[in-house]
Amino acid sequence: MANYSEPSSSISFTSPSHISNGSNGYNISSSSITEARSNLEIISLNKLSSNLGKLLIESDSNYSDAVVMVEGSHVCIHRCILAARSKFFCDLFEGSKDCGEKDGKIKYKMSEILPFGNVGYDAFLVFLNYLYTGKMKSAPLEVSNCVHEGCPHDACRPAIVFAVELMYASVIFQVPELVSLFQRRLLNFVDKALVEDMIPILLVAFHCELTHILTQCVHRVARSDLDDVSLEKELPVEVSRDVKSLRYKSQDENKPVSVKSEEQALREKRIKQIHKALDSDDVELVKLLLTESNITLDEANALHYAVSYCDQKIVKEVLGLDLADVNRRNSRGYTVLHIAAMRKEPSIIVSLLSKQASVLEMTRDGQSAVGICKRLTRPKDYNMKTEHGQEANKDRLCIDLLEREIMRNSMGGDVPVSSSAIADDLQMKLLHLENRVAFARLLFPTEAKLAMEIANANTTSGTKGPSGNLIEMDLNDTPSMQNKRLVSKIEALSKTVEMGRRFFPHCSEVLDKFMLDDFPDLVYLENGTPEEQIIKRTRFIELKEDVQRAFTKDKATKDKAKLPSILTHGIKNRTRKYS
Structure with a gap:
C-alpha cells in the first residue's frame, strides 16, 4: 500500500548536560534551557495538533460553521482554520455570501469548487486532516488498494487515483508543501504502472501545470504500445500531439520514412469514419460504410471501440450485426472482454458473454478479464452493501459475473436446469413465466434487469407483482394470431429465465424452489x-x-x-x- 506519511524529523530529547553548583543550589546553562524550551514547544504543538484533529472525528463536539458536499456526503468544516491554512479557502469564504445553508451552516459543493479534476470523499478527509493537524495520514486501505489478491498495491489503479485526487486538492487549494510531496509520489508510479493506469497521472500533471511529471508521462506513453485512437480519445490534444512527435523522432534515422500509399490513407479514413459513426450512435451509417468499402468491423476494431467509448445500447446493436469476432485481439493484445472489464459495465459484460466471448483469454502480461476488473476495484466499492430491492453494486456484480462464467466453463457446460410443474397450456405457461420474472425483479432487481436486456424482454416485462398477468388480447385476432402472440412473449420470457440461470445460477435456484414449492x-x-x-x-x-x-x-x-x-x-x- 502506498503510504503518504513523510518520514518524521529526527528530534533529540536529551537531558541537560551542563549543570553546575551555584550559590543557591544548581545553575543550569543557557543551552540546556533553550533545549528544554524547544522540547516543550514540540510537546505543545503535538497536543494542539491532536486537539484540532478531534474536531474532524468527534461529532459530539462539532462546532463547525460550514459544510462541503462530497460524493453525496457532507463534511463539516471550520472556516477559520481553513482560511488560515489556505489562501484558496480564504478567498472562497470571502465571496461565499450567496451560498446555500444546511442546518444553519453555509454549504459548498465540491463539484462547484473545483475548476477541474476530482477530489473524492476519502481523499478530502485526508487532506483536511493535514490542514487541521499538520500531519499526513496514511491512505485508507479500503480506497487505496484493489481487491486483486496477488497485487502488491504499489501501482494499481486505486492507489494511483487516490494520490491523484490528493494532488488535485494540494494544487487547487494551494498547499505547496503537499504539492512537493505528491509530485514525488506520482513520479514513483510512472514507471511501475500500466500505461492505461498512468493516464490519470498525466491528466493531473497537464491541468495543474506540473511540468516535470508531464514530461515523464509523455515519454512513457511515447514508449508504450498505446494506439493512436486511444491517444486521441483519452489525452488532451496538445499532449497527444507531443506523444506522436516523440514517436516519430525516435524512429531509426537510418531507416527511410515510409510514405503512406493512397490506398492506406483511404483505409485509415474509412476506419475513422466508422468510429465517428459509432460516436454518433448511428449503426445504420456503420452498415452503409461497411457496404461501400472492403473494410470489416474486425479490421476497424469497431467492437473494441464501441465497448470503450459508446453507449451500451450501441454495443448491443453492433453485437447484433453478428459481423465481429468477440474474441478478436486488438494491436495491444486485448480482447473485447478485456476492454469491457476495464469499463466495468455489467450489461456490456453480459452481452459479450452471451455471444460466447471467452472469459479465459489472457493479455500479453498474463491478465484475465476478471483480474483486470479486480485491479480496478477498491475494497470500499466491492464491499458496499445494498438494501433489498435496490440496485446491486456494479463493481462487485462485474467481478461475480466473470467468476461465475469461469466456474461455468470449468463445469463443462451450463448449470443443470431444475424442473418446474408448468402446465402445457400457453396461457398458464406465460402466467408462470411472468410471475417468475416478477419475483426475480423483486428479489434481484439488477440481475433481472441485465437478463431481460440481453433477452430483449423489456417489452414483456412490465409485471409489477405476483400474478401480474400481462396478457393483452385483441378480440379481433384469430386463435392462431393469439397463439402466435403468446408464443412470442413466452420465448422472450423463457430467454430471460435462461439468461438468469446461466449468469445468476444461485438466484435462479432460489426462484425455482420458491415457484415450485411455495408459490x-x-x-x-x-x-x-x-x-x-x-x-x-x-x-x-x-x-x-x-x-x-x-x-x-x-x-x-x-x-x-x-x-x-x-x-x-x-x-x-x-x-x-x-x-
Missing part, C-alpha cells in the same frame, strides 16, 4: 384460516433457514457464486412483518 401460498401469508396462516408462516421460516444454509455452503467455496444477501434481507423483513 402462491407464501405470497399471501395473511390469507386463510388462522391454522392455515400458522402453517404458512412455519413454511416461510423453513424456507428462510434453507436459504441461510445455502449461504453457509457458498461461503465454503471461496465466496464464488454466493447467493445475494438481499434475499436474506427480504425474507427477514417479510418474516418479521407476519410473525
Whole structure:
C-alpha cells in the first residue's frame, strides 16, 4: 500500500548536560534551557495538533460553521482554520455570501469548487486532516488498494487515483508543501504502472501545470504500445500531439520514412469514419460504410471501440450485426472482454458473454478479464452493501459475473436446469413465466434487469407483482394470431429465465424452489384460516433457514457464486412483518 506519511524529523530529547553548583543550589546553562524550551514547544504543538484533529472525528463536539458536499456526503468544516491554512479557502469564504445553508451552516459543493479534476470523499478527509493537524495520514486501505489478491498495491489503479485526487486538492487549494510531496509520489508510479493506469497521472500533471511529471508521462506513453485512437480519445490534444512527435523522432534515422500509399490513407479514413459513426450512435451509417468499402468491423476494431467509448445500447446493436469476432485481439493484445472489464459495465459484460466471448483469454502480461476488473476495484466499492430491492453494486456484480462464467466453463457446460410443474397450456405457461420474472425483479432487481436486456424482454416485462398477468388480447385476432402472440412473449420470457440461470445460477435456484414449492401460498401469508396462516408462516421460516444454509455452503467455496444477501434481507423483513 502506498503510504503518504513523510518520514518524521529526527528530534533529540536529551537531558541537560551542563549543570553546575551555584550559590543557591544548581545553575543550569543557557543551552540546556533553550533545549528544554524547544522540547516543550514540540510537546505543545503535538497536543494542539491532536486537539484540532478531534474536531474532524468527534461529532459530539462539532462546532463547525460550514459544510462541503462530497460524493453525496457532507463534511463539516471550520472556516477559520481553513482560511488560515489556505489562501484558496480564504478567498472562497470571502465571496461565499450567496451560498446555500444546511442546518444553519453555509454549504459548498465540491463539484462547484473545483475548476477541474476530482477530489473524492476519502481523499478530502485526508487532506483536511493535514490542514487541521499538520500531519499526513496514511491512505485508507479500503480506497487505496484493489481487491486483486496477488497485487502488491504499489501501482494499481486505486492507489494511483487516490494520490491523484490528493494532488488535485494540494494544487487547487494551494498547499505547496503537499504539492512537493505528491509530485514525488506520482513520479514513483510512472514507471511501475500500466500505461492505461498512468493516464490519470498525466491528466493531473497537464491541468495543474506540473511540468516535470508531464514530461515523464509523455515519454512513457511515447514508449508504450498505446494506439493512436486511444491517444486521441483519452489525452488532451496538445499532449497527444507531443506523444506522436516523440514517436516519430525516435524512429531509426537510418531507416527511410515510409510514405503512406493512397490506398492506406483511404483505409485509415474509412476506419475513422466508422468510429465517428459509432460516436454518433448511428449503426445504420456503420452498415452503409461497411457496404461501400472492403473494410470489416474486425479490421476497424469497431467492437473494441464501441465497448470503450459508446453507449451500451450501441454495443448491443453492433453485437447484433453478428459481423465481429468477440474474441478478436486488438494491436495491444486485448480482447473485447478485456476492454469491457476495464469499463466495468455489467450489461456490456453480459452481452459479450452471451455471444460466447471467452472469459479465459489472457493479455500479453498474463491478465484475465476478471483480474483486470479486480485491479480496478477498491475494497470500499466491492464491499458496499445494498438494501433489498435496490440496485446491486456494479463493481462487485462485474467481478461475480466473470467468476461465475469461469466456474461455468470449468463445469463443462451450463448449470443443470431444475424442473418446474408448468402446465402445457400457453396461457398458464406465460402466467408462470411472468410471475417468475416478477419475483426475480423483486428479489434481484439488477440481475433481472441485465437478463431481460440481453433477452430483449423489456417489452414483456412490465409485471409489477405476483400474478401480474400481462396478457393483452385483441378480440379481433384469430386463435392462431393469439397463439402466435403468446408464443412470442413466452420465448422472450423463457430467454430471460435462461439468461438468469446461466449468469445468476444461485438466484435462479432460489426462484425455482420458491415457484415450485411455495408459490402462491407464501405470497399471501395473511390469507386463510388462522391454522392455515400458522402453517404458512412455519413454511416461510423453513424456507428462510434453507436459504441461510445455502449461504453457509457458498461461503465454503471461496465466496464464488454466493447467493445475494438481499434475499436474506427480504425474507427477514417479510418474516418479521407476519410473525
